[in-house]
Amino acid sequence: MQTLISHSERDYILHGVESNLRADGRGRLDYRQVTFETGLISQCSGSARCRLGEGTDVLVGVKVEIGQIEVDGAEEVVNDKKAKRGRVVCNVECSPIASQQFAGRGAEDYNNELTQIMELIFNGPQAGIDLEKLCIVPGIWRDVIHYNIVVAHNRYHAEQVLDYAGNILDTIFLTTRAALYNTRVPKTIVQEVEGMMEIEVLDDVQEAERIVGWEQIPIAVTLNKIGSRHIIDATPLEELATEAKLLVSVNKQGKICGMQKSGEGSIEPSLLNEMIQTGRTIGQKIIEAFDVRLREEEVESLKSSSRGGGQINIQKLGFFAAT
Amino acid sequence: MDRRRIPGPETSVSPIIGRSEGAKEIPVLDKDDKRHDGRKAEDIRPIFLKTGLITQANGSAYIELCETKIACAIYGPRQTKLPAFSGKGNLNCDFKFASFSCAKRRSNHRDPQEKEFSQLLYEALAPSLRLDLLPKSTIDVYVSVIQNDGTASCLAAAITCASMALTDAGIEMVDQVAACAASYINDEIFIDGDFFEEQRESGSIILSYMPSLNEITHIIQSGEVDVAVTSQAVELCIDVCSKIYSVMRHSLLESVKK
Numbered sequence: 001m002q003t004l005i006s007h008s009e010r011d012y013i014l015h016g017v018e019s020n021l022r023a024d025g026r027g028r029l030d031y032r033q034v035t036f037e038t039g040l041i042s043q044c045s046g047s048a049r050c051r052l053g054e055g056t057d058v059l060v061g062v063k064v065e066i067g068q069i070e071v072d073g074a075e076e077v078v079n080d081k082k083a084k085r086g087r088v089v090c091n092v093e094c095s096p097i098a099s100q101q102f103a104g105r106g107a108e109d110y111n112n113e114l115t116q117i118m119e120l121i122f123n124g125p126q127a128g129i130d131l132e133k134l135c136i137v138p139g140i141w142r143d144v145i146h147y148n149i150v151v152a153h154n155r156y157h158a159e160q161v162l163d164y165a166g167n168i169l170d171t172i173f174l175t176t177r178a179a180l181y182n183t184r185v186p187k188t189i190v191q192e193v194e195g196m197m198e199i200e201v202l203d204d205v206q207e208a209e210r211i212v213g214w215e216q217i218p219i220a221v222t223l224n225k226i227g228s229r230h231i232i233d234a235t236p237l238e239e240l241a242t243e244a245k246l247l248v249s250v251n252k253q254g255k256i257c258g259m260q261k262s263g264e265g266s267i268e269p270s271l272l273n274e275m276i277q278t279g280r281t282i283g284q285k286i287i288e289a290f291d292v293r294l295r296e297e298e299v300e301s302l303k304s305s306s307r308g309g310g311q312i313n314i315q316k317l318g319f320f321a322a323t
Numbered sequence: 324m325d326r327r328r329i330p331g332p333e334t335s336v337s338p339i340i341g342r343s344e345g346a347k348e349i350p351v352l353d354k355d356d357k358r359h360d361g362r363k364a365e366d367i368r369p370i371f372l373k374t375g376l377i378t379q380a381n382g383s384a385y386i387e388l389c390e391t392k393i394a395c396a397i398y399g400p401r402q403t404k405l406p407a408f409s410g411k412g413n414l415n416c417d418f419k420f421a422s423f424s425c426a427k428r429r430s431n432h433r434d435p436q437e438k439e440f441s442q443l444l445y446e447a448l449a450p451s452l453r454l455d456l457l458p459k460s461t462i463d464v465y466v467s468v469i470q471n472d473g474t475a476s477c478l479a480a481a482i483t484c485a486s487m488a489l490t491d492a493g494i495e496m497v498d499q500v501a502a503c504a505a506s507y508i509n510d511e512i513f514i515d516g517d518f519f520e521e522q523r524e525s526g527s528i529i530l531s532y533m534p535s536l537n538e539i540t541h542i543i544q545s546g547e548v549d550v551a552v553t554s555q556a557v558e559l560c561i562d563v564c565s566k567i568y569s570v571m572r573h574s575l576l577e578s579v580k581k
Binding site: 109112113115116120121124125126244246251254255256257258259260261262263264265266267268269272273276277280 | 435436438439442446449450451525526528533536537538539540541542543544545546547548549550553554557558561
């Protein structure tokens with residue numbers, strides 16, 4: 001999985017970053033253009049595809065499923081809370097078609113790493129999603145046998161990376177936000193028949209609801225430390241010249257929802273603080289701009305579907321479509 | 324699933340472990356600003372640290388923070404078995420929870436969390452080592468958690484312990500790595516939280532730091548936290564890491580004296 005970079009290439013990037021002019025003409029804190037589309041996959045409860053610049057292409061599918069909540073060996077006070085919540089399961093897969101890096105067993109570790117970061121941020125209150133709303137039947141406590149069976153909507157994301165031009169994680173988070181905006185949770189009816197719980201899922205699209213709290217879903221900004229400076233939205237070559245990466249996840253309010261360093265280098269405390277601040281300001285700006293476009297896109301697709309008499313005839317760009 | 328083991332019935336549900344009858348909620352901070360084990364919010368648990376306990380290993384260390392017990396062994400540097408050439412030494416980290424170490428039995432296979440921790444361990448230790456001096460070689464770092472009392476603090480202790488073991492093995496490094504974890508409970512920072520506090524936290528931070536070089540080798544944070552609180556936690560953790568560093572230094576000197 002190791003890819004190499006020559007000394008002169010590394011030097012070129014380092015000097016470019018130093019003088020605030022990168023190989024593609026961007027400054028240190030400039031983002032590439034983002035193209036996205038929602039609702040491409042009919043089998044999913046919600047989906048989105050996002051393309052960053054001319055490269056990185058991420059497809060996110062969200063499935064809302066019914067499942068049981070596992071309650072592990074925790075104390076009762078804590079379990080009580082857990083029993084009332086739905087769950088989010090993330091899975092990231094980098095397709096080997098996207099880059100040579102993702103072929104073979106090396107990709108497995110990388111997929112696991114990305115999945116763990118997603119889980120770190122999406123599994124908890126910081127994800128913003130109202131998990132209690134996703135619970136269908138809360139656990140009945142003080143049962144005779146001390147069992148606790150909980151039925152809840154299980155949310156399941158699956159991310160697929162289709163093309164690679166650096167900065168995967170930021171793109172994954174953006175696409176996930178779009179896909180969750182697009183997601184509709186089907187309505188369920190619970191009936192008690194002879195002491196047994198029966199759950200009916202309504203197929204009606206009109207009845208399906210949007211996820212409560214989607215506005216609070218965080219996105220992430222990856223900051224790459226090159227030399228004594230840091231840049232955002234790195235290309236693959238710049239990623240190879242990066243000493244240390246810091247992923248800062250922020251929500252609309254500018255609160256930090258997760259942070260992780262990766263890479264082989266170290267960061268000085270003062271630079272770390274600066275990076276967190278940069279990540280936060282840029283993250284908030286991105287969310288703002290992204291939300292405007294999300295809403296616009298939805299209005300557009302609603303318009304065209306009403307014109308077509310219920311039939312959706314909007315032209316989707318489809319996969320691998322650039323600007 | 325492990326086929327060699329006898330599985331339970333398909334419909335079985337895992338039991339609830341922990342207090343039940345007459346359970347009373349203990350506050351995380353009592354009226355004297357003390358935690359449930361008598362510490363203050365910025366205090367760490369007492370550390371026991373010793374090197375060279377595993378005879379077969381090139382270097383080893385054992386760390387104990389009250390109920391958290393971790394052993395680490397280093398094998399190598401030895402020749403890399405992979406056919407590909409690498410100009411830098413290969414640091415291979417293997418983090419393992421013993422199946423009896425947690426409240427719930429852990430599988431004897433490596434689960435995704437252990438894989439993640441192995442990766443984090445690598446990222447925390449790699450900046451401190453002169454791997455460029457060891458081309459074509461591999462260093463194996465094996466961490467075994469014997470008892471786990473708070474997963475975040477467990478990882479932090481493992482990083483400290485592994486750095487000690489690497490020093491014991493005589494591997495060239497720029498500095499030792501000390502690591503420290505903290506829990507966020509109601510926007511307050513609790514350094515070195517144990518299992519009790521971890522159950523109640525809204526987020527956590529793990530920071531690894533090289534005290535003499537003043538550089539952060541790794542940081543990971545979860546939960547929704549204000550930027551100001553994060554900066555405060557980073558500063559606190561750095562202070563605590565310096566304290567842990569003095570314990571590490573003391574323990575190293577002790578090991579040389581014998």
